[in-house]
Amino acid sequence: MPFAEVSTDIIGLFEEIVGAEHVIVDPEKRYNYSHDETEDYSFLPDVVLRPGTTDEVSRIMRLCNEHSLPVTPRGGGTGLAGAALPIEKGVVVSMERFDKILEIDELNLQATVEPGVITEVFQNAVKAKGLFYPPDPASRGTCFIGGNVSQNSGGPKAVKYGVTRDYVLNLEVVLPNGEVIWTGANVLKNSTGYNLTQLMCGSEGTLGIITRIVFKLRGLPQKSVLLLLPFVTNAEACRAIAEIFRAGVQPSGMEFFEREAAMKTIDYCEKIYAAKVTTSFPENMDAYLLCELDGNDDEVLMRDAERVMNVAEQFQVGEILFADTAAQKDELWKIRKNISPAVNAYSLTKSEDVVVPRANLPRLIVGIKEIGKQYGFNSVCFGHLGDGNLHVNVLKENISDEDWHTKIVDGIGEIFKLTVSLGGTLSGEHGIGIAKKPYMSIAMREANLAVMRGIKLAFDPKGILNPGKIF
Amino acid sequence: MPFAEVSTDIIGLFEEIVGAEHVIVDPEKRYNYSHDETEDYSFLPDVVLRPGTTDEVSRIMRLCNEHSLPVTPRGGGTGLAGAALPIEKGVVVSMERFDKILEIDELNLQATVEPGVITEVFQNAVKAKGLFYPPDPASRGTCFIGGNVSQNSGGPKAVKYGVTRDYVLNLEVVLPNGEVIWTGANVLKNSTGYNLTQLMCGSEGTLGIITRIVFKLRGLPQKSVLLLLPFVTNAEACRAIAEIFRAGVQPSGMEFFEREAAMKTIDYCEKIYAAKVTTSFPENMDAYLLCELDGNDDEVLMRDAERVMNVAEQFQVGEILFADTAAQKDELWKIRKNISPAVNAYSLTKSEDVVVPRANLPRLIVGIKEIGKQYGFNSVCFGHLGDGNLHVNVLKENISDEDWHTKIVDGIGEIFKLTVSLGGTLSGEHGIGIAKKPYMSIAMREANLAVMRGIKLAFDPKGILNPGKIF
Numbered sequence: 017m018p019f020a021e022v023s024t025d026i027i028g029l030f031e032e033i034v035g036a037e038h039v040i041v042d043p044e045k046r047y048n049y050s051h052d053e054t055e056d057y058s059f060l061p062d063v064v065l066r067p068g069t070t071d072e073v074s075r076i077m078r079l080c081n082e083h084s085l086p087v088t089p090r091g092g093g094t095g096l097a098g099a100a101l102p103i104e105k106g107v108v109v110s111m112e113r114f115d116k117i118l119e120i121d122e123l124n125l126q127a128t129v130e131p132g133v134i135t136e137v138f139q140n141a142v143k144a145k146g147l148f149y150p151p152d153p154a155s156r157g158t159c160f161i162g163g164n165v166s167q168n169s170g171g172p173k174a175v176k177y178g179v180t181r182d183y184v185l186n187l188e189v190v191l192p193n194g195e196v197i198w199t200g201a202n203v204l205k206n207s208t209g210y211n212l213t214q215l216m217c218g219s220e221g222t223l224g225i226i227t228r229i230v231f232k233l234r235g236l237p238q239k240s241v242l243l244l245l246p247f248v249t250n251a252e253a254c255r256a257i258a259e260i261f262r263a264g265v266q267p268s269g270m271e272f273f274e275r276e277a278a279m280k281t282i283d284y285c286e287k288i289y290a291a292k293v294t295t296s297f298p299e300n301m302d303a304y305l306l307c308e309l310d311g312n313d314d315e316v317l318m319r320d321a322e323r324v325m326n327v328a329e330q331f332q333v334g335e336i337l338f339a340d341t342a343a344q345k346d347e348l349w350k351i352r353k354n355i356s357p358a359v360n361a362y363s364l365t366k367s368e369d370v371v372v373p374r375a376n377l378p379r380l381i382v383g384i385k386e387i388g389k390q391y392g393f394n395s396v397c398f399g400h401l402g403d404g405n406l407h408v409n410v411l412k413e414n415i416s417d418e419d420w421h422t423k424i425v426d427g428i429g430e431i432f433k434l435t436v437s438l439g440g441t442l443s444g445e446h447g448i449g450i451a452k453k454p455y456m457s458i459a460m461r462e463a464n465l466a467v468m469r470g471i472k473l474a475f476d477p478k479g480i481l482n483p484g485k486i487f
Numbered sequence: 488m489p490f491a492e493v494s495t496d497i498i499g500l501f502e503e504i505v506g507a508e509h510v511i512v513d514p515e516k517r518y519n520y521s522h523d524e525t526e527d528y529s530f531l532p533d534v535v536l537r538p539g540t541t542d543e544v545s546r547i548m549r550l551c552n553e554h555s556l557p558v559t560p561r562g563g564g565t566g567l568a569g570a571a572l573p574i575e576k577g578v579v580v581s582m583e584r585f586d587k588i589l590e591i592d593e594l595n596l597q598a599t600v601e602p603g604v605i606t607e608v609f610q611n612a613v614k615a616k617g618l619f620y621p622p623d624p625a626s627r628g629t630c631f632i633g634g635n636v637s638q639n640s641g642g643p644k645a646v647k648y649g650v651t652r653d654y655v656l657n658l659e660v661v662l663p664n665g666e667v668i669w670t671g672a673n674v675l676k677n678s679t680g681y682n683l684t685q686l687m688c689g690s691e692g693t694l695g696i697i698t699r700i701v702f703k704l705r706g707l708p709q710k711s712v713l714l715l716l717p718f719v720t721n722a723e724a725c726r727a728i729a730e731i732f733r734a735g736v737q738p739s740g741m742e743f744f745e746r747e748a749a750m751k752t753i754d755y756c757e758k759i760y761a762a763k764v765t766t767s768f769p770e771n772m773d774a775y776l777l778c779e780l781d782g783n784d785d786e787v788l789m790r791d792a793e794r795v796m797n798v799a800e801q802f803q804v805g806e807i808l809f810a811d812t813a814a815q816k817d818e819l820w821k822i823r824k825n826i827s828p829a830v831n832a833y834s835l836t837k838s839e840d841v842v843v844p845r846a847n848l849p850r851l852i853v854g855i856k857e858i859g860k861q862y863g864f865n866s867v868c869f870g871h872l873g874d875g876n877l878h879v880n881v882l883k884e885n886i887s888d889e890d891w892h893t894k895i896v897d898g899i900g901e902i903f904k905l906t907v908s909l910g911g912t913l914s915g916e917h918g919i920g921i922a923k924k925p926y927m928s929i930a931m932r933e934a935n936l937a938v939m940r941g942i943k944l945a946f947d948p949k950g951i952l953n954p955g956k957i958f
Contacts, residue, residue, distance in 0.1 A: 123729055191938070199935075200912070203843060203875055206912055207689045207916050209919060223681075264706045375594040376595075404675060442679045456680065459672070459679055460679075461668060463668045467945065474938065
C-alpha cells in the first residue's frame, strides 16, 4: 500500500497535538529512534512524536489514518527482532512520556501503569509493597513495560510464574482509526466476547497502541536458593532439566548457558563493573544450569534443592555450587543477565529465540551445533531451558558480509526447520518483527498467515500501523 | 445474512461425508440437540451431523460455506448461555465421536485430546499418571473438554491454577471455509505472530471448530485440607476473602454460597444420592466459605489453614469446620457442585455469572439483593469468590411469564450495570451465547464490538458458523 509523505503541513498539525517540543525533526535526535538492539539495523523515521496522553495518541492516529502515514510505536528500544523500527519511515510514536505507575491496588493485587514505565522501576515499586510482578526480561533496566506486553516478554521466572501476557488483565488501546477501547475488564476471569487482551499481547504494535495496562500481581516469595550445576555435555544438561521437572520440583528459574557464554560474560562483567568475579565455574564442562527455587519455607526449599542435586548427580556433573549469600546470588544472576550484551560486545550476532517441548532440547542443541559446522558459523547458546526456550546467538566473527546475508541466513532457516520438526516454533519471547519474518512460512501454513492478515485488516484497514512486521 | 435451507440433496452429500448412520434427521433424535442447560431454551436443528475425523469436519464446513448453511458446533450440551443452540436452525455438528485421549506425554507434561472427551474422564486419566489438569467445571461429569475451551470454563481451582485457557497450548481448528490450521505450537512460550490459540479460547464456536487440543499439565498436589467457614453476613464473608489473600495465603479453592443454596442442595443431594448429609451447617448464618488448600507438605498446609482461621475470626464467624476425612471433603464438594442442579430443580432460573475485582464483592452482593427487592425476584448466590466470580441464580418461582421476560430482564440489566460500575464484566466462565448477548453494550463500547465483528468477518466472511451468538 502506498504511504503518503510527512509534509510540513502535517508537522504543523502534529505540533498542535503534542506541542512543538515533542515533535522531533532534527536528524541527529531522530537517529536515536532509528535502531534497537537487533543486529546493526537502522531506519530513520521522518518525524518522532512524544505524546503524553491517550487523547494525543488518539488524535495522532486519526490524523495519520486519514493521511495514510505509516506509524511505528516505540518503547525502550531494546527489542531483538526489529519490531519497533520504522522500516517505511514516516512517524515514530515514542511512548517515553507515558512513564507513570498510576495505581498499585494492594487489596485486589492489581496495578495500573502507563506503557513507558521501565520494567525494573515497576518491579521495584511493587516489591516495596510486598508484592511481586514476575516477568523479568534481561533488559529490565531499560526496556518499557509496554514493549514487554507487545512482544510478550518472558525472562527466567516464566518457568514457574508465566510470561508477561499471563499478568495482563486489561489494556487501554488506541486503534489505528483513533478510537480508544479497553480490551477487557479488571478481573481475573473473563468469558465476555473475544479475548482482545490476549490478542494484543505479542502483537508487536501492529493492531493498536497500548496506553494503559492493568496487571495482576502476586504475593512476594520471601526466600530463594540458587544452585549452579556444571555438566560435562550440553545434551546431558538438557536431559537433566526434563528429569528435574519429572521429579516434581517446580523451579522459579532454570537457566542454561554454555561454558563459552560464561567465560565471555565473566570478562565482560569484570570490565563493565570493574570488579573481579569471585564465583568459580568448574572447568572441562560444556554447560551450566542455574536453578533457582523460591518460596516462603526454608525446609521445603532445602528439600527441593536436595531433589535437584540428586537428579543432577545421575548425570556427568561437576561440583555443584550452592549460592547461599545474597552477594553470590547477585553475581550469578548478573552473569546470566549480561550474556547477551557480552556476546554482542564480542561480535555482531544474529540472535535467535527458538522454543521446543522441553524433552526435545537435547536434540535441538546437538542439531544446532551440527548446522553451525555445516554452514560455517559459531554460536553461543543460553536461555530459559525450563521453558524449552533457547537463545542462539549466531556469531559473525570473521564471516564475510556476503555470507552473513545469504549462507548464514540459510543456516538459520535450517535451525528453524529443525525447531519446528521438534514440535517447536520461531520465537518464545522476542517476537518476529522484521528479523524473523522471512522464516514465518517454516512455522505456519498459508492458512494461518491468511487468518492473521485478516485480523490485521480488521483492526487496520489501511495498514498504517507498524507496517511490514511479522508477516 | 440470508441462509440457505438444508435440502434433500445436501443431506445426501452429508451422508457421503460422515456416513448415513451419523446424519440425524429423525425429529425425536434431533430434539436432543435442541437445548442445553440454559433456562428452557429450545431450537430444533434441521439436521445433526456426527463427524469422526478432522477431515470430515473440514468437508462439512467447506460444503456448508459453499451453500451458506448455518452450522452450530456442539459439545456436551451443558452450557449455561445457549452458545451451542442452533437458533438459525440448519446444521448441528456434534463432536461426540471425538472422544479420544490421543497422548499423555509425561516427559513434557502435555496431553493431546479430542474435543469430545468428557472433562472428568480426562482429569482421571491424567491423575492416574500422577499429573494434574486443574480446570474443574461443576458439569465435569458430562461436559466436553472442547466446550470448556470454547467457553473458557473455570471452576473452583481457577483461583490458584487458572482457567481452561491457561492450559491450552495449541489447537487444531477447522476454519469456516474448511481449511485446517494449528493455532500455535506445543510449547510453553510463544511470541510467533498473533495469539490465535487464545483468540479461539472463549470464542464460543464462532471462529472455527476445534478438533484437537494440546493441554499443558502440572504435577498433582499430594495433599489438601478443606475448611467450611460460616459467616453471619454475606458481606462479611466477602470481606474475609480479600483479607485471606492479603494474608499471603493462596487457596486452591475459595467458594462462597448463601445459606439458602446450602439448604436447598442438602435436600436435593439427600434425594438424588439417597444418603443423609452428615455435615452440619451452623444456623443463623447468611453464608459459608469453602476454603481448600493444597500442596505436598502437611506442615505448610496446617500453617496456612491456621492463617485462614485467624483471618476469619476477625469477622462474625460461626464454628469453623475442619474437614479431615476424605468422606467429609467429598460430601462438602458434592454439596458445592450440586448447587446449580438443586436450584434448577426448585425453580426455573436465569443463571448469571458476573465477575468483579475481589475487593468489590461486598458491594456487589448487597446491590444484587437490593435490585432483587426492587424488581421483585429472589436470587440464590454462590460461586468462585476467590476470583471475584459470583453466580447469581435468579428464581422464577411464581413470577408471571410476562414479568419473567420483561421486568426481570430489566432487573438483570441492573445487576450487570452494577457489576460494570464495580470494574467487572458480564461473564467470568459461562460465556455470552444468546442469554447475555442483549447486555453486551453494558460491558463494552461500540468500538469494541466493531473490532470483534471485524475479527469474526476475517474468519467467517459468510457468517455461517454459530450465527447470532455473542454480539
